[in-house]
Amino acid sequence: MWNQKPSFRFEIDNFSKKEVSTVSKVFVSGGYEWYIDLYPKGNSLCHDHLSLYLYITNSKPFRSGWKRIANFYFVLLNQSDKVLYRSPIEQHTFQTNSMSWGFRKTLPRSKFKKKRFLENDRLIVEVYIQIVETFDGERGDVLEKKETVDINGFQVLASQITPARKLFAVHPDLADDFKPKNQVVRTEYMNVLLNLIETLNKPSQDHSETELSNAHSELSELTEAGFKLEWLKSKLDEVSLKRKKADADVLQLDERVKNLEQMKLDFKLDCLKSQLEEVSLERKKSDDADGSRVREMEGRIKNLEMMVSDLKVKLDKEEAKSFADGFLLIDEVD
Numbered sequence: 001m002w003n004q005k006p007s008f009r010f011e012i013d014n015f016s017k018k019e020v021s022t023v024s025k026v027f028v029s030g031g032y033e034w035y036i037d038l039y040p041k042g043n044s045l046c047h048d049h050l051s052l053y054l055y056i057t058n059s060k061p062f063r064s065g066w067k068r069i070a071n072f073y074f075v076l077l078n079q080s081d082k083v084l085y086r087s088p089i090e091q092h093t094f095q096t097n098s099m100s101w102g103f104r105k106t107l108p109r110s111k112f113k114k115k116r117f118l119e120n121d122r123l124i125v126e127v128y129i130q131i132v133e134t135f136d137g138e139r140g141d142v143l144e145k146k147e148t149v150d151i152n153g154f155q156v157l158a159s160q161i162t163p164a165r166k167l168f169a170v171h172p173d174l175a176d177d178f179k180p181k182n183q184v185v186r187t188e189y190m191n192v193l194l195n196l197i198e199t200l201n202k203p204s205q206d207h208s209e210t211e212l213s214n215a216h217s218e219l220s221e222l223t224e225a226g227f228k229l230e231w232l233k234s235k236l237d238e239v240s241l242k243r244k245k246a247d248a249d250v251l252q253l254d255e256r257v258k259n260l261e262q263m264k265l266d267f268k269l270d271c272l273k274s275q276l277e278e279v280s281l282e283r284k285k286s287d288d289a290d291g292s293r294v295r296e297m298e299g300r301i302k303n304l305e306m307m308v309s310d311l312k313v314k315l316d317k318e319e320a321k322s323f324a325d326g327f328l329l330i331d332e333v334d
Contacts, residue, residue: 006126010036015123028221030131031188033057046104053102056094065137068094071130079119136184154190178226192218200235207243
């Protein structure tokens with residue numbers, strides 16, 4: 001196996017829940033566009049193994065008779081980058097009637113049922129691609145020829161002439177070490193480079209996480225092909241840093257909003273507590289006032305009871321005196 005970085009790394013989360021074909025995003029390798037197609041339950045001819053295929057694609061139509069001969073192999077890993085499976089190296093001629101090639105049987109499905117085989121239910125697929133030979137096919141009609149212009153040895157589209165000229169004016173040694181000699185491959189690489197520059201020139205807040213991830217992959221591919229892109233790496237690092245700072249600012253704002261909401265809630269609780277204390281104080285005052293009135297009435301009642309008692313004593317004395325006076329009168333008559 002040749003020694004190189006993976007052409008693409010495809011990370012699949014919640015793998016156990018995947019039922020049907022899982023397709024990666026399109027990526028660039030060797031100046032051409034590719035994608036991976038994975039069947040977690042196997043394809044129609046094999047249901048007991050994971051199936052894995054490499055597809056070639058293109059944002060523009062291929063010319064008649066085109067061919068791309070490439071060597072490739074897959075590596076399956078868990079989240080800790082432990083190798084679970086490594087395929088043999090395959091060589092295939094990708095062309096109109098054979099846009100894909102791969103392996104019907106890779107890992108047995110039974111492996112995935114074993115405990116701790118996958119960490120956090122994440123499967124990682126790496127593909128390594130080596131372009132062996134290319135055939136561009138027919139040149140096409142005169143109109144197609146006029147659509148591209150030579151800029152420093154690269155055929156670029158008419159719409160890309162101005163940015164390509166500016167690029168070489170600012171960085172004249174850009175392609176001094178560029179390796180590919182095939183004109184179609186050179187054109188594809190230049191398209192990728194110009195599109196990458198256009199992407200990075202957008203305002204930083206407009207860059208998605210996926211865009212930046214793709215940009216890092218494309219920059220690595222372009223650098224390996226021989227472009228001198230230290231300046232573009234600095235630009236990408238700057239954009240990535242701004243994006244991270246923006247994300248951090250958003251998180252900080254979210255935290256501040258949460259804190260303010262908590263403060264608002266705490267303030268409401270304090271208000272309710274104050275209101276409760278006021279009500280309790282009023283209730284206590286009311287109870288104290290009611291208690292004073294009760295004690296006052298009890299005092300008056302006691303006074304009345306004492307007055308009644310005194311009057312009763314006086315009345316008893318008067319009755320006793322009257323009875324004694326009557327008894328004396330009777331004795332005198334007799």
